[in-house]
Amino acid sequence: MAVYVFANLKPKPEYRLNVEKALQALVSATRTEPGNISYDLLVSDTDSGFYLIESYRDEAAFEAHKLTEHYLGYREKTIDWLLEPTMVKVLYPLNANHQK
Template identity: 45%
Template sequence: MNISVFASIVPKQEHVKDVEEELLRMVSASRKEPGNLRYDLYRISEGPTSFHLFETYDGPAAMDAHRASAHYQNYRAKVVNWLLSTPDVKVLSAVEAAS
């Protein structure tokens, strides 16, 4: 069963570019992971800058492997002091979704 994740990340204003660069590295590395079906980065169009990730994995093991990966752990360590708050992460299961 596929698992999707929606994560919202709000950087401190002085670290917007830093966070964006790190997220782009994460996108590139995460898309290469076995079991990763989707890893898309969005930026809010209006208002204060925030980034949003939409991720889909082919099951819990793939999501756990992503969270244990070196690139994910490095990202978390780098950006921890660049964010206004802890990322808002929601793990989703489909009620109805296109295949």
Template identity: 45%
Template sequence: MTIGIFATITPHPEHREAVEQALRLMVQHSRAEAGNLRYDLFQRDDGLTFDLFELYVDEAAIDAHRQSSHYQHYRAATAGWLSAPTQVRVANALDVAPLSQSGE
């Protein structure tokens, strides 16, 4: 069963650039995980808040992601940079468009 995660990350303004860099690195590594289907980073109109959209093949893939060294490194590096705890919402997919084979 495909599982989606929606995460909202809000850094302190003075740490915005550092958080973006850490997120971009985590995106790069997370997309290479065996059970990851999508890992997309968005920035809100406020110029500060980030959203992640993640898709995994199953719960085991989520567990593997959370135990990965890149995820653990991200958490440790950004612990003092966030103005609020990361908001995470997990949802079971009901109707997901087929993944593009061309990378679009």
């Protein structure tokens, strides 16, 4: 069953460009993962945050993503560049028989 992820990142103003570049590199690398279906980086016209909308083939693919070198490197590099911890929501299709 597919897994969907929504993440909201709020960079410190002085690091916004650094975060954007790091996210663009993360997007490129993640899109090559075998279990990734989509990985899109978006911005809002009402705030300076970034948004990721991700989808993975299944839970195992999502868990594998969190262990990749590019993901772990992104997290380590940007830890001091964000105003607050990244807000992440993991979502599952309503019509699936998924229970957490």
